[in-house]
Amino acid sequence: MGRIFRERIPVDKALRLFLENISTLRKTEEIPLEACAGRVLAEAVTSERNVPHYRRAAMDGYAVRASDTLGTSPANPVMLQLSDPITEGGSIWVHTGAALPKGADAVVMVEDTAAAGNLVEIRAQVYPNRNVGQVGEDIKKGDKVFEEGHFLRPCDAAVLASLGYERMKVFKKPVVAVIPTGDELVSRKKSVDVPPPGMVLETNGLMSALYVKKWGGIPRCIEIVPDNPDSIKRAVETNLDADMILLSGGTSVGKRDHAPEVVAALGELLVHGIGVSPGKPAALGIINNVPVVCLPGYPVAGLVALYFFVRPGLRKLAAVPEVPEIILKRRLAAKISSKIGYVNFIRVVFEGDKVRPLAGAGAGILSSVAKADGYVLVPENIEGYDEGEEVDVFLIE
Amino acid sequence: MGRIFRERIPVDKALRLFLENISTLRKTEEIPLEACAGRVLAEAVTSERNVPHYRRAAMDGYAVRASDTLGTSPANPVMLQLSDPITEGGSIWVHTGAALPKGADAVVMVEDTAAAGNLVEIRAQVYPNRNVGQVGEDIKKGDKVFEEGHFLRPCDAAVLASLGYERMKVFKKPVVAVIPTGDELVSRKKSVDVPPPGMVLETNGLMSALYVKKWGGIPRCIEIVPDNPDSIKRAVETNLDADMILLSGGTSVGKRDHAPEVVAALGELLVHGIGVSPGKPAALGIINNVPVVCLPGYPVAGLVALYFFVRPGLRKLAAVPEVPEIILKRRLAAKISSKIGYVNFIRVVFEGDKVRPLAGAGAGILSSVAKADGYVLVPENIEGYDEGEEVDVFLIE
Numbered sequence: 127m128g129r130i131f132r133e134r135i136p137v138d139k140a141l142r143l144f145l146e147n148i149s150t151l152r153k154t155e156e157i158p159l160e161a162c163a164g165r166v167l168a169e170a171v172t173s174e175r176n177v178p179h180y181r182r183a184a185m186d187g188y189a190v191r192a193s194d195t196l197g198t199s200p201a202n203p204v205m206l207q208l209s210d211p212i213t214e215g216g217s218i219w220v221h222t223g224a225a226l227p228k229g230a231d232a233v234v235m236v237e238d239t240a241a242a243g244n245l246v247e248i249r250a251q252v253y254p255n256r257n258v259g260q261v262g263e264d265i266k267k268g269d270k271v272f273e274e275g276h277f278l279r280p281c282d283a284a285v286l287a288s289l290g291y292e293r294m295k296v297f298k299k300p301v302v303a304v305i306p307t308g309d310e311l312v313s314r315k316k317s318v319d320v321p322p323p324g325m326v327l328e329t330n331g332l333m334s335a336l337y338v339k340k341w342g343g344i345p346r347c348i349e350i351v352p353d354n355p356d357s358i359k360r361a362v363e364t365n366l367d368a369d370m371i372l373l374s375g376g377t378s379v380g381k382r383d384h385a386p387e388v389v390a391a392l393g394e395l396l397v398h399g400i401g402v403s404p405g406k407p408a409a410l411g412i413i414n415n416v417p418v419v420c421l422p423g424y425p426v427a428g429l430v431a432l433y434f435f436v437r438p439g440l441r442k443l444a445a446v447p448e449v450p451e452i453i454l455k456r457r458l459a460a461k462i463s464s465k466i467g468y469v470n471f472i473r474v475v476f477e478g479d480k481v482r483p484l485a486g487a488g489a490g491i492l493s494s495v496a497k498a499d500g501y502v503l504v505p506e507n508i509e510g511y512d513e514g515e516e517v518d519v520f521l522i523e
Numbered sequence: 524m525g526r527i528f529r530e531r532i533p534v535d536k537a538l539r540l541f542l543e544n545i546s547t548l549r550k551t552e553e554i555p556l557e558a559c560a561g562r563v564l565a566e567a568v569t570s571e572r573n574v575p576h577y578r579r580a581a582m583d584g585y586a587v588r589a590s591d592t593l594g595t596s597p598a599n600p601v602m603l604q605l606s607d608p609i610t611e612g613g614s615i616w617v618h619t620g621a622a623l624p625k626g627a628d629a630v631v632m633v634e635d636t637a638a639a640g641n642l643v644e645i646r647a648q649v650y651p652n653r654n655v656g657q658v659g660e661d662i663k664k665g666d667k668v669f670e671e672g673h674f675l676r677p678c679d680a681a682v683l684a685s686l687g688y689e690r691m692k693v694f695k696k697p698v699v700a701v702i703p704t705g706d707e708l709v710s711r712k713k714s715v716d717v718p719p720p721g722m723v724l725e726t727n728g729l730m731s732a733l734y735v736k737k738w739g740g741i742p743r744c745i746e747i748v749p750d751n752p753d754s755i756k757r758a759v760e761t762n763l764d765a766d767m768i769l770l771s772g773g774t775s776v777g778k779r780d781h782a783p784e785v786v787a788a789l790g791e792l793l794v795h796g797i798g799v800s801p802g803k804p805a806a807l808g809i810i811n812n813v814p815v816v817c818l819p820g821y822p823v824a825g826l827v828a829l830y831f832f833v834r835p836g837l838r839k840l841a842a843v844p845e846v847p848e849i850i851l852k853r854r855l856a857a858k859i860s861s862k863i864g865y866v867n868f869i870r871v872v873f874e875g876d877k878v879r880p881l882a883g884a885g886a887g888i889l890s891s892v893a894k895a896d897g898y899v900l901v902p903e904n905i906e907g908y909d910e911g912e913e914v915d916v917f918l919i920e
Contacts, residue, residue, distance in 0.1 A: 279920060284889075
């Protein structure tokens with residue numbers, strides 16, 4: 127017979143406790159620039175080169191010696207001879223970005239010139255260095271270009287490549303062992319038929335693994351573990367070389383509630399029973415410095431625990447900087463009723479410029495996951511929202 | 524000598540023209556569920572199974588025959604014998620999600636019961652089907668679960684797995700040939716030293732390839748092509764089996780401006796010269812139904828063309844549904860001056876709760892890319908924004 131959760135910890139407090147117990151990994155590896163998008167720099171980058179590394183034309187036009195243009199104007203142009211290198215009275219066409227030819231010290235923009243055979247008419251006076259980019263004017267040798275912990279974007283890869291880098295030292299991706307538990311589970315690989323009554327295909331492991339991958343981890347998928355403390359304990363111990371462990375299932379208030387017990391026996395059970403609905407049976411712990419999340423077996427509750435705990439935990443492990451989330455302001459097409467004392471995770475669908483809460487979408491209702499575009503969070507102390515109220519909508523990614 | 528752009532097409536019009544000429548590929552492939560996150564369904568999914576496929580307990584508690592609980596209340600409980608299967612006067616413990624035992628037609632929730640050896644005290648009356656999930660109540664055989672064109676998330680993979688799917692038919696990722704052009708370019712692979720004056724390392728190809736990958740395409744990276752029409756033409760022709768072609772460089776107003784000419788010669792040059800700054804020299808075309816983007820060689824201008832044209836072009840090719848972008852409302856820490864007649868792409872850095880425009884950040888200034896957290900777009904007809912004004916900030920991803 128089951129135990130009823132008599133206590134539950136508010137979501138914020140549970141998350142804070144969990145994150146306080148997670149140490150950033152700081153394991154590093156060197157990877158080629160081609161693979162660095164989405165990774166986090168493990169060391170600051172100081173440029174060993176000047177950019178540009180040569181004086182360059184900042185405009186399309188004619189490179190000249192500035193002294194040859196003294197007093198020049200449209201009414202009083204000067205004719206210069208095309209020549210390279212440039213000596214007194216000489217000039218040559220340059221395009222933007224080209225190295226300034228030897229002898230030149232300025233560029234007259236094309237609009238102030240007229241070509242005429244092997245001569246060019248210059249109609250404007252320029253001072254030395256006019257329309258010339260100096261060595262290092264963009265990035266100087268010794269400039270710090272990126273801080274440690276910088277999240278690398280494709281455009282950053284281009285910057286690093288320009289500075290002559292080929293490989294970067296980045297933080298390793300955390301390895302996350304995903305362990306499905308439950309006697310009712312049937313491996314997806316072993317069955318193409320509908321399982322017998324009471325048995326279900328194991329799918330939360332797949333969902334967890336794909337989210338882990340999406341959020342910057344490397345999933346290690348473990349075979350289904352039967353619902354007994356010894357088997358779960360063995361599976362956890364075998365995977366303590368991972369950087370995080372997810373135990374899926376086995377946290378209901380049903381008889382077979384062994385995952386949190388195993389965490390408590392092997393390490394510290396920080397939280398069991400959280401003020402979020404669905405997701406209440408989730409548990410959080412630490413074993414030998416490895417964070418462990420016990421995900422409820424019900425798919426929506428599992429999804430909630432992934433979003434609320436696994437994602438921020440992974441970010442902290444991997445030193446990924448916070449990024450703003452996509453939050454849309456939308457009016458409700460129908461009222462939301464919410465359970466007091468819980469953060470309520472209400473799935474919604476877009477409906478024109480409004481969102482509609484999915485009615486009767488319990489923790490086990492798979493179709494609600496398929497239908498949901500996003501979710502609305504109703505705080506613990508609020509009974510719900512009225513039709514027409516504006517709410518924050520988070521996208522389900 | 525260079526040609527000056529006398530015409531430019533507004534960004535919106537350029538993009539519309541480009542997208543009108545792009546046909547969604549609709550090439551499909553079958554992939555395992557493990558690889559389906561981030562892909563787009565190429566066919567609607569209709570469930571071939573009922574979920575649940577058995578009558579299940581919707582609560583933890585005792586399975587009973589409802590008729591045995593008639594008239595029961597806390598003051599007037601009934602004692603039932605533990606038994607499985609259940610016959611008259613019998614009952615058995617079930618946890619949420621378990622198959623309803625043979626003979627039972629309802630579940631009494633645990634809160635309304637008390638265990639007593641091999642008996643259980645039932646303190647509430649239940650009607651048939653109370654706390655019982657019916658076959659197919661979540662998803663019925665024949666229900667349409669996903670439409671064609673649905674963007675698959677990890678939670679969707681779990682839904683599909685639950686329905687017994689192992690592989691899905693999705694749209695193929697577009698193959699994008701990335702062709703860097705320019706005599707001034709030095710391959711990153713051939714040089715660890717600073718290139719000679721006037722020469723630069725090729726890096727826009729790397730940036731383009733990484734964005735293509737991020738946005739759901741498969742980059743095909745081509746070696747640097749010299750700046751002459753024949754070489755560029757050959758490179759384009761060789762890659763007309765790709766789904767999109769990016770020609771990087773060779774669109775300046777300098778002498779060597781061959782990429783758009785080649786596009787015009789081989790197919791249709793839709794747009795050359797766009798009202799965006801930086802990015803003005805970008806060109807768009809179609810050759811044998813293959814969209815071609817000529818990216819300006821300057822890194823920031825190239826980035827702008829990637830964001831404005833390659834990303835939406837790829838989405839249309841690959842049938843990826845629109846997703847809302849992250850747009851942050853921030854006040855300006857300094858004023859922005861903007862060029863009238865162009866959409867100005869102003870790079871900004873976060874500074875507390877404000878954003879600061881990067882001063883003097885021309886199209887060629889690489890450090891501005893490294894520093895920028897995001898960008899602000901100033902419309903064609905506006906001269907800029909004042910310090911303290913609230914603006915929309917787009918993140919550079």
